[in-house]
Amino acid sequence: MPLLTFGEAITDSEQFSKRHLLLGNGFSIACCADIFHYGSLYDQADFSSAPEVEAVFTALRTKDFEAVIRTLESAAHILPAYVADGGAAPAKMLEHAAMLKEILVQTIAGNHPHIPSDIPEDKFWACRRFLSHFLSGEKAGCVFTLNYDLLLYWTLMHDDLPFGDPIDLAKSDGFGNDEDKPDADYVVWQGETNAHSASVMFLHGALHLFDSGKDLLKYTWVRKGVPLIDQA
Known part of the structure; x- marks a missing residue:
């Protein structure tokens, strides 16, 4: 059967209440083919x-x-x-x-690119507009990624200015404060029940996610002030 263009697929999906997206390695290759192929x-x-x-x-x-x-x-x-x-x-x-x-x-x-600024701003802007079909508006659903890299996480955290009006992307990934250590320099997986409203799922894990033996941890830039690649 002939493949739909992306625009045709988005139009066709108007009949459904939510749009969901599964990202494979092509998502990362599209940004940095020399690294992620x-x-x-x-x-x-x-x-x-x-x-x-x-x-x-x-x-x-x-x-x-x-x-x-x-x-x-x-x-x-x-x-x-x-x-x-x-x-x-x-x-x-x-x-x-x-x-x-x-x-x-x-x-x-x-x-891996060391910090987000290693990637051109216009690439982040284009990617956020792409993700807005799935994480913004009344049809916002879930994004599932099979990739280990930080590109999706960086894109979700990125600022849209000065390229255009800010895009409000849903970015909950099921992690939150550790109840025993709310000021820790990491956040923890909240469990399947508490994280049922998450809109971003790292199905294979990722560089910034770690199994501590007791909890699944996520390291962030904002809590530690250290680039995630260095933390990894």
């Missing part, structure tokens, strides 16, 4: 701790990290059916899949 990340990644992983990329003829992670995890689950004694390979595959996730996050952080 999987090929760029692959070229910058350090596989020295697990050279077998690099061989998996070659065997699959891909530079897609998540495709390789899924393959390793799937292979680890099915290999015991073909290897009588189980062997050490399945455990090693799962270990390398976890390691590859860490390599991906480290590579993104290491090549």
